[in-house]
Amino acid sequence: MDDAQKRLETLKKALDIEVQEKGYYLKAADTAVNPVAKQLFERLAVEEDAHAEKFKAIEAELSQGRDWPDISAPAWEGSHLKKVISALSRDIDPEEIKVARTELEAMQEAMAKELQAYDMYRSRAAETDSQAEKKFYNVLAGEERMHHLALLDSYEYLTDPAGWYTVKEKWTLDGA
Secondary structure, three states: OOHHHHHHHHHHHHHHHHHHHHHHHHHHHHHOOOHHHHHHHHHHHHHHHHHHHHHHHHHHHHHOOOOOOOOOOOOOOHHHHHHHHHHHHOOOOHHHOOOOHHHHHHHHHHHHHHHHHHHHHHHHHHHOOOHHHHHHHHHHHHHHHHHHHHHHHHHHHHHOHHHHHHHHOOOOOOOO
16 A cells, blocks of 8 residues: 555544544533533544544545645644643532543543544654654644543542542641
């Protein structure tokens, strides 16, 4: 398979992944009971949609026989995810956190999906000789990794709020 075919195959696979992940996050948001989990899933769906739109634009260029376009990877909207996660530590009493088992399972599955996408994008970046394509996939891999970390942070908070506060807020027992 030549590089042009590999590019198009990877784009199609990546587009399928992003569309599936968006649908997964929207479904998880619809069934979420915990408001933090709901907001996180909704935000991730928006970000996966942004990825899909970039893939469509690149595929349109490549299908016309052009080289990899100078389209930058979507800028990670980490500030939005950080706002969701920072909401964890305010206005919520750790003793009153309620989370459905299905939300936790959804987060675990989502973390695995994000890591799979990360691995695929890093692999493609390593394979290609195109600097524009390499840069695009490396940035995208970084975004998928940040999604994974946001999910992990939320999961840890929802499963062990006291432990999360100890780590994130640097709580210590000083004997005083």
